Amino acid sequence: MIFYHFGNYILLLKAVFRKPEKFSIYKNEIFREMVSIGLGSLGIISIISIFIGAVTTVQTAFQLTSDLIPKSIIGGITRDSTILELSPTVCSLVLAGKIGSSIASQIGTMRVTEQIDALEIMGINAPGYLILPKLLGGVIMIPMLVIVAIFLSITGGYFAGVASGAVTAAEFIQGLSTGFVPFTVFVALIKALIFAFEITTISAYQGFYTKGGALEVGQSSTKAVVISCIAILVSDYIIAQLLL
Amino acid sequence: MIEVKDIYKSFGDNEVLKGISATFKPGVTSLIIGGSGSGKTTLMKNMVGLHEPNSGTVTYNERDFTSMDMHERIEIRKEIGMLFQGSALFDSMTVEKNIRFPLDMFTDQSKAEKLDRVNFVLERVNLAGKNKLYPTELSGGMMKRVGIARAIAMRPKYLFCDEPNSGLDPKSAIIIDELIKEITVEYDITTVVVTHDMNSVMGIGDHIIFLHEGKKWWEGSNKEITSTDNPELNNFVFATKLMETLLKK
Numbered sequence: 454m455i456f457y458h459f460g461n462y463i464l465l466l467k468a469v470f471r472k473p474e475k476f477s478i479y480k481n482e483i484f485r486e487m488v489s490i491g492l493g494s495l496g497i498i499s500i501i502s503i504f505i506g507a508v509t510t511v512q513t514a515f516q517l518t519s520d521l522i523p524k525s526i527i528g529g530i531t532r533d534s535t536i537l538e539l540s541p542t543v544c545s546l547v548l549a550g551k552i553g554s555s556i557a558s559q560i561g562t563m564r565v566t567e568q569i570d571a572l573e574i575m576g577i578n579a580p581g582y583l584i585l586p587k588l589l590g591g592v593i594m595i596p597m598l599v600i601v602a603i604f605l606s607i608t609g610g611y612f613a614g615v616a617s618g619a620v621t622a623a624e625f626i627q628g629l630s631t632g633f634v635p636f637t638v639f640v641a642l643i644k645a646l647i648f649a650f651e652i653t654t655i656s657a658y659q660g661f662y663t664k665g666g667a668l669e670v671g672q673s674s675t676k677a678v679v680i681s682c683i684a685i686l687v688s689d690y691i692i693a694q695l696l697l
Numbered sequence: 698m699i700e701v702k703d704i705y706k707s708f709g710d711n712e713v714l715k716g717i718s719a720t721f722k723p724g725v726t727s728l729i730i731g732g733s734g735s736g737k738t739t740l741m742k743n744m745v746g747l748h749e750p751n752s753g754t755v756t757y758n759e760r761d762f763t764s765m766d767m768h769e770r771i772e773i774r775k776e777i778g779m780l781f782q783g784s785a786l787f788d789s790m791t792v793e794k795n796i797r798f799p800l801d802m803f804t805d806q807s808k809a810e811k812l813d814r815v816n817f818v819l820e821r822v823n824l825a826g827k828n829k830l831y832p833t834e835l836s837g838g839m840m841k842r843v844g845i846a847r848a849i850a851m852r853p854k855y856l857f858c859d860e861p862n863s864g865l866d867p868k869s870a871i872i873i874d875e876l877i878k879e880i881t882v883e884y885d886i887t888t889v890v891v892t893h894d895m896n897s898v899m900g901i902g903d904h905i906i907f908l909h910e911g912k913k914w915w916e917g918s919n920k921e922i923t924s925t926d927n928p929e930l931n932n933f934v935f936a937t938k939l940m941e942t943l944l945k946k
Contacts, residue, residue: 574857
């Protein structure tokens with residue numbers, strides 16, 4: 454069963470990357486998806502990121518009780534855990550719920566209402582027209598969202614740390630700037646790129662092969678989120694193992 | 698002209714089509730009729746390539762559609778218009794964008810030319826001025842008419858209609874039927890309609906194919922259908938009290 458779905462998924466991807474009928478139409482669709490995925494998710498990503506940073510700072514401070522450890526290390530830990538793991542992975546898990554379910558239900562509804570059949574009858578490559586703009590919109594915008602998330606997490610951590618008195622502003626900033634490895638940002642972006650690919654294509658696959666009616670569209674949407682989340686976590690581990 | 702030769706189609710162990718052959722001519726409204734599960738929609742889906750037959754051929758003006766690869770099929774599909782049972786209009790697009798969509802995709806016409814064509818087909822289906830409405834703002838009959846407008850926007854040679862008047866009141870159903878017939882004659886299109894509606898059969902059935910248990914059971918016209926001695930067909934035709942009463946009169 455897994456091999457059947459994996460084979461179908463690969464065939465669908467092959468169809469997605471077929472030459473577009475008209476670039477100008479695809480270009481407009483890509484911009485539309487970029488706005489939908491990027492701007493549409495900015496609010497939730499901002500709120501989550503600020504609180505992730507705040508909680509990371511407060512909990513790190515709680516665990517560092519020894520006087521031998523400088524307080525500035527709190528800034529460093531917040532920075533590294535935010536860049537390497539929390540921003541790309543947690544944001545992608547949230548986006549799998551938000552964007553993934555939306556993609557699966559959109560395409561699934563089009564399938565059960567024969568809109569995909571209508572595209573195919575017109576001679577349009579339905580996987581390319583429906584999925585490629587979402588895929589490109591995702592791989593362009595999700596890494597950008599992750600960058601925003603990193604900045605907001607660190608800012609949230611800074612304010613929470615200073616406000617709670619766990620760390621001073623000077624200590625936090627000193628911690629941030631000490632021992633910074635730019636490669637960690639590269640790893641975060643690679644993760645975001647791969648997670649974006651997984652979220653958009655897995656969700657699109659679930660939607661595209663929906664059979665039945667409204668109930669099945671809902672089931673496809675749920676499956677899309679669950680499978681995307683598992684794929685994100687598995688690939689998170691593989692990337693960490695390969696790059697770090 | 699469309700020729701279907703010896704089409705077989707199964708889904709698992711369920712053999713739906715059992716060797717169907719038929720010819721559909723231009724300028725003639727051909728109806729595929731039959732009870733639920735008789736295979737009429739499956740036959741249509743095999744004809745347009747939404748399903749692949751297990752064996753048999755479908756040819757469009759002597760071009761073998763079944764043996765073509767995807768790229769070759771695209772050229773034939775540009776000549777096909779299809780009206781779906783649920784209209785299958787794109788929810789996110791206005792009426793104008795729905796109709797303009799195939800023109801945007803496959804022609805290099807200017808915006809003005811495309812708008813002219815959209816307005817022309819909208820007028821043809823008696824929906825002039827409804828350009829900016831969304832599908833959710835239309836009634837069932839209007840959606841069907843927009844579906845027809847979209848189907849004929851590219852000047853198709855072949856028109857397929859799947860249950861074109863299902864879910865419509867009798868008056869709207871007659872309007873859709875008449876529109877399909879007029880367009881078929883006016884543009885010399887090869888039209889294939891899948892239906893189980895006897896009003897359509899009697900109204901526009903120039904050429905009728907009756908399917909029963911996946912086989913072609915009877916072929917003729919609406920003039921002949923009420924005088925046949927085929928028991929299965931008579932069961933289908935006279936299933937409603939209305940038909941029975943009308944015929945007695």
